Amino acid sequence: MTSAENAAPAALRAREAGLSARWRLALVAFFLVLAVAAPYVAYPVVVMQALCFALFACAFNLLVGYVGLLSFGHAAYFGSASYITAYALKAWGFEPVTAILAGTAVAALLGLVFGWLSIRRQGIYFAMVTLALAQMIFFVAEEARFTGGEDGIQGVPRGYLFGALDLSHSLLLYYFVLAVFLIGYAIIYRTIHSPFGQVLKAIRENEPRAISLGYKTERYKLLAFILSATLAGLAGSTKVLVFQLASLTDVTWQMSGDVVLMTLLGGLGTEFGPVVGAFILVTMENRLATYGSWVTVIEGAIFVFCVLVFRRGVVGEILALARRFAAPKRAPTPVPARPAPGP
Amino acid sequence: MLDWLPHIAIHIPPTQALFGQLLIGLINGAFYAMLSLGLAVIFGMLNIINFAHGAQYMMGAFCAWLALNYLGIGYWPALIVAPLVVAAVSVVLERLFLRHVYRLDHLYGLLLTFGLALIIEGVLRNYYGSSGMPYTIPDQLTGARNLGFMFLPNYRAWVIVASLAVCFGTWFLIERTRLGSYLRAATENPTLVQAFGINVPRMVMLTYAFGAALAALAGVMAAPIYQVSPLMGSDIIVVVFAVVVIGGMGSILGAIVSGFVLGVVEGLTKVFYPEASNTVIFVVMAIVLLVKPAGLFGRTA
Numbered sequence: 001m002t003s004a005e006n007a008a009p010a011a012l013r014a015r016e017a018g019l020s021a022r023w024r025l026a027l028v029a030f031f032l033v034l035a036v037a038a039p040y041v042a043y044p045v046v047v048m049q050a051l052c053f054a055l056f057a058c059a060f061n062l063l064v065g066y067v068g069l070l071s072f073g074h075a076a077y078f079g080s081a082s083y084i085t086a087y088a089l090k091a092w093g094f095e096p097v098t099a100i101l102a103g104t105a106v107a108a109l110l111g112l113v114f115g116w117l118s119i120r121r122q123g124i125y126f127a128m129v130t131l132a133l134a135q136m137i138f139f140v141a142e143e144a145r146f147t148g149g150e151d152g153i154q155g156v157p158r159g160y161l162f163g164a165l166d167l168s169h170s171l172l173l174y175y176f177v178l179a180v181f182l183i184g185y186a187i188i189y190r191t192i193h194s195p196f197g198q199v200l201k202a203i204r205e206n207e208p209r210a211i212s213l214g215y216k217t218e219r220y221k222l223l224a225f226i227l228s229a230t231l232a233g234l235a236g237s238t239k240v241l242v243f244q245l246a247s248l249t250d251v252t253w254q255m256s257g258d259v260v261l262m263t264l265l266g267g268l269g270t271e272f273g274p275v276v277g278a279f280i281l282v283t284m285e286n287r288l289a290t291y292g293s294w295v296t297v298i299e300g301a302i303f304v305f306c307v308l309v310f311r312r313g314v315v316g317e318i319l320a321l322a323r324r325f326a327a328p329k330r331a332p333t334p335v336p337a338r339p340a341p342g343p
Numbered sequence: 344m345l346d347w348l349p350h351i352a353i354h355i356p357p358t359q360a361l362f363g364q365l366l367i368g369l370i371n372g373a374f375y376a377m378l379s380l381g382l383a384v385i386f387g388m389l390n391i392i393n394f395a396h397g398a399q400y401m402m403g404a405f406c407a408w409l410a411l412n413y414l415g416i417g418y419w420p421a422l423i424v425a426p427l428v429v430a431a432v433s434v435v436l437e438r439l440f441l442r443h444v445y446r447l448d449h450l451y452g453l454l455l456t457f458g459l460a461l462i463i464e465g466v467l468r469n470y471y472g473s474s475g476m477p478y479t480i481p482d483q484l485t486g487a488r489n490l491g492f493m494f495l496p497n498y499r500a501w502v503i504v505a506s507l508a509v510c511f512g513t514w515f516l517i518e519r520t521r522l523g524s525y526l527r528a529a530t531e532n533p534t535l536v537q538a539f540g541i542n543v544p545r546m547v548m549l550t551y552a553f554g555a556a557l558a559a560l561a562g563v564m565a566a567p568i569y570q571v572s573p574l575m576g577s578d579i580i581v582v583v584f585a586v587v588v589i590g591g592m593g594s595i596l597g598a599i600v601s602g603f604v605l606g607v608v609e610g611l612t613k614v615f616y617p618e619a620s621n622t623v624i625f626v627v628m629a630i631v632l633l634v635k636p637a638g639l640f641g642r643t644a
Contacts, residue, residue, distance in 0.1 A: 070450045117629050120636040124392045124449045125588060129632065132585035136625035143618055253581060257457060264454065296465030303458025307451050308443055 039174045045242060048174055050282040051181040052239040057262040057274030058188050059231035064260075065269030066192060067224045068204035069119070072127040073134025074232050074259050076114065079251030080137055081107040081233030086153040086246035087146055096159045096167055100180070100237040107233020108226055110137070115225030119218060131253060138251045152247030156240055167241060180238045184231050185275075191227060192271065200224055232259075261299055264306045267313025276314050361614055362493040368610020369603065370499055370568060373506035374400075376602025377561040378583045379590065380513055383598045385554035387530045388547055391441065391452030397580030398460040399555040401573060402429045403562025405467060408478050408571045418481035421563050429559035430552040437551045442544070460577070467573040475570020502564050509560065510599045517595055526550065585628045591641020601639060 038047045056078055064070045085103030088094040094102065118129040141147045148154070158167035167173045191197050202210045203217050210217050240246050249255060258281065266277025281299075288295050306313065312320060378396060385393045393399075406425035410416035416424060436459060444451045480498045487496040517523040529536040529543050537543045562576075569575055590601030605624050613620040631639060 070453070072453075117632050120632050121588070124453055127450065127453055128392065128584040128588050129628070131581055132588065132625050132628055135581045135585075136622045139621040139625075143621070253577070257461070260454065260457075293465045293468040296461050296468070300458040300461030300463075300465060303454055303461065304440060307455040307458065308440065311447075311451070 035178055039171055044170050044174045046282065046286055048177045048242045049239070049286075050279045051177050052235050052242060053259070053262060053282055054275040054278035055181050055184045055238070056232050056235035057259050057266065057278045058185060059228045059235060060259045061263045061268065061270075061274045062188055062191065062231070063224060063228040064263065066197060066200045066204060067221055069122075069221065069225070070127045070260070071118075071130040071225075071228070071256075072253070072260065073114070073130035073132070073137075073256050074229075075251050075253065075255035076134035076137040077107040077111055077229040077232040078236035078239075078255065078259075079141065079246075080110055080236070082236035082240045082246040082250045083141060083147050083153065085237035085240045086156045089159055089240065090153060090156045091146075093157075094159070095163055096161050096176075096241060099159070100234065100241075103237035103240070104230055104233040107236065108230040111226040111229020111233075112222075115222050115229065119221045119225060131256065134251070134256055135253060138248070138253070141248060141251050147246075147248075150248065152245060152249075154245055154247075156244040156246065158241050158244065173241065177238055177242060180234065184234050187227075188231065189271065191224075196220070196223075258299070261303055261306075263313075265302060265310075265313055267316035267319075268311075270313065270315040270319065273313050273315035280314070358492055364610040364614045365607060366493070366495065366499060366610070367613070368607040369503055370606070371609060372603035372606020373503055374561050374565055374579065374602075375583055375586050375606050376510055376599045377506055377557055378579065379586045379598040379602050380510055380595065381554035381557040381561075382583065382587055383592045383595060384513070384517070384557070385551055386592050388526060388550040389441065389445065389452070390449060391444070391456065392449065392584075393551075393554065394453055394456035394580070395436070395460040395463065396456075396554070396558050396583070397576030397578075398463040399429050399433065399558040399576070400562040400565070400579065401467070401576030402432070402463065403559025404478070404566040404569075404571045404575060405471075405562075405573075406559065407563045407566050408476060411478065418563075418567070422560065425563045426556035426559040429562075430556040433555035434548055434552045437548050441551065442547075445547075460580075464573050464577060471573060473572060473574050475572040475575075478566040478571050480567040498567060502568065505564065506561070509557070513557065514595045514599065582624055585624050589624075589628050589631045589638060591638025593638075594640040597638075597640025 038044075056074070060071065060074045081103035083103075084106045085099045088099040088102045089096065114130065114133045118126055118133065121129050142149060158173065161167050161172070161176060165172060167176060192200075199210065199215055199220050202213070202215070203220060207217055236250060239250075262277035262281050263274045264277070265280060266275065267273025284298070285295055288298065310317070378400060382393055382396055385391060385396075403425045406428050407418065407421035410421050410424060411418075440455060440459065441452070444455055484498040484501050487494045488500075489495075515523075517526060525536065525541055525546065529541070529546055533543045565575070586601055586605050587598070589605065590597040592598070605627065608627065609620055609623055612623040619626070635641075
């Protein structure tokens with residue numbers, strides 16, 4: 001039982017791009033240009049929504065993809081940060097960055113407590129514990145007075161960035177959201193490629209061995225959990241500026257499920273997968289908004305499809321193709337047993 | 344200066360309210376017990392946490408409601424028919440989807456059944472909306488009897504007795520019969536059991552169907568108490584997960600006991616501190632994680 005609980009999903013081991021540095025640079029440049037140009041070709045609000053969810057999914061992926069811990073309650077950090085930020089902006093008249101930091105700090109604190117509790121269990125128990133703890137936050141948000149119950153906190157003012165720049169200007173807001181996303185993404189990127197990130201991957205692959213090598217794995221797991229919760233909170237706080245709203249939707253288990261789906265669809269444990277997944281799902285939800293609950297049915301179907309035949313996700317499949325393309329002579333290697341040595 | 348006194352007086356509830364909430368707690372506990380029991384049985388055999396368990400519970404209630412309103416099939420036949428229908432659907436789900444993930448990490452089973460739950464819930468919500476629909480108590484069980492200290496509605500008494508019987512029956516089936524010993528043996532070592540000529544894949548399939556039927560039976564019994572709605576399953580499943588974490592999935596008896604106890608704890612919280620009644624089970628879970636991470640009846644961490 002214990003060994004099975006420790007084993008990370010096979011597809012999680014499909015890892016690390018075999019892409020050369022030049023390709024990487026080209027891709028990064030391409031996506032940066034795309035990101036800067038996006039508000040001129042698409043609805044800025046939709047792109048901003050996608051960016052917030054992309055950051056949320058990346059934060060979630062840090063935990064599931066690199067530590068092998070599936071949290072089914074990430075809505076708790078996303079949602080509570082969004083409530084705090086909304087309240088700080090509306091009731092206390094905070095400056096936007098301070099309000100975002102306040103929300104993020106609360107998410108970090110929550111991540112500390114919940115992470116400390118939930119890393120006592122592994123595998124599916126971990127998923128159930130995080131889900132249950134998040135549901136507790138949902139009920140608290142429903143009952144507490146400052147959250148506005150069913151109505152949520154509506155009509156949140158966007159305020160003036162650093163007290164000077166009016167964020168109700170949609171282009172300015174877009175570039176602000178983009179900057180937040182890039183900062184969050186950079187933090188995750190640095191974490192993954194740091195010695196700390198290497199230890200996390202070691203824990204994912206074989207926790208008993210990491211322990212026997214002298215790593216206090218509990219501490220690493222907790223730190224990763226807090227970091228993940230914090231960045232999920234950053235995403236939730238930023239979302240408030242976009243929609244001027246914090247509501248119960250942000251803390252439901254459906255929200256936790258959505259972020260799992262985004263990551264799964266984009267590619268668990270791939271650096272860029274969650275971003276792709278978030279953009280696909282946000283686009284889909286906006287296109288199909290008129291179909292009501294059929295969106296739920298489609299989401300469920302995507303879950304089933306991904307689990308059964310598409311476990312690597314979009315980015316994972318592309319990387320696998322690229323690998324096969326790069327080494328046509330070798331027999332197709334399905335999934336490497338362990339991550340390739342550093343870049 | 345002593346204005347806190349009346350507050351205390353208010354918080355000492357009349358016995359009527361106390362026993363009333365205790366009864367509601369027992370009823371909720373009965374459903375928690377039946378659902379966590381099914382989860383434990385399925386997990387033991389399939390190594391899958393069945394997220395669709397709530398959906399199967401809801402389908403049970405829905406089957407009863409549909410049978411009554413479209414086919415004129417009443418409560419008593421529904422107690423048999425609905426679990427059979429849900430079990431049949433679950434067999435199809437197992438053959439089509441679930442059996443492909445047994446060899447993968449547990450998490451994929453969770454994600455797959457989560458997806459299935461979304462599909463089932465979404466489809467029913469499209470056709471029946473998300474508001475609750477009433478299901479009348481069968482004639483034989485209407486009314487209540489006076490126990491002296493409280494009124495006990497007959498239907499609620501029936502639910503408690505019936506669920507206790509079902510729980511005990513399941514425990515007996517698994518722990519005390521030959522079939523149960525096959526099951527337990529196959530949980531420990533499926534290859535060896537298969538070598539003895541027992542069709543383990545079929546047993547796995549039937550176990551899933553049995554767990555789902557248990558959930559559906561709970562759903563039928565719940566239909567007259569709660570409203571029948573596509574959302575009723577997802578409302579309860581998260582709480583049942585917490586119950587499972589508290590009890591640990593190692594033992595059948597543990598699932599039953601923790602289900603009933605936590606229902607009662609929830610009911611009592613409603614009397615003494617109503618604001619916390621929704622969260623108390625999660626708080627208990629957190630405390631159990633601190634004190635005994637493996638769960639109260641769990642064998643491994």
